[in-house]
Amino acid sequence: MAEVEDDDREIGEVKWFNVNKGYGFITRDGGEDVFVHFRAIRGRGHRTLAEGQRVRYYVIENERGLQADDVTVIT
Numbered sequence: 001m002a003e004v005e006d007d008d009r010e011i012g013e014v015k016w017f018n019v020n021k022g023y024g025f026i027t028r029d030g031g032e033d034v035f036v037h038f039r040a041i042r043g044r045g046h047r048t049l050a051e052g053q054r055v056r057y058y059v060i061e062n063e064r065g066l067q068a069d070d071v072t073v074i075t
Contacts (some may be wrong), residue, residue: 036068
């Protein structure tokens, strides 16, 4: 069965992620940075990202700016 492309999610690259603080930034393919918190990363156990990883995510705009949600690593 083929994987279905989710058109609402964006693709970007992890700019940096601080494991101790639990947050970092993703650079959108368009160039803008989006905040990411460890709670927004899909998965079990210790949820973290590594610099340079390609990820798929939703973008939410709140009072603090753009934030990533439902983040998954592209393998």
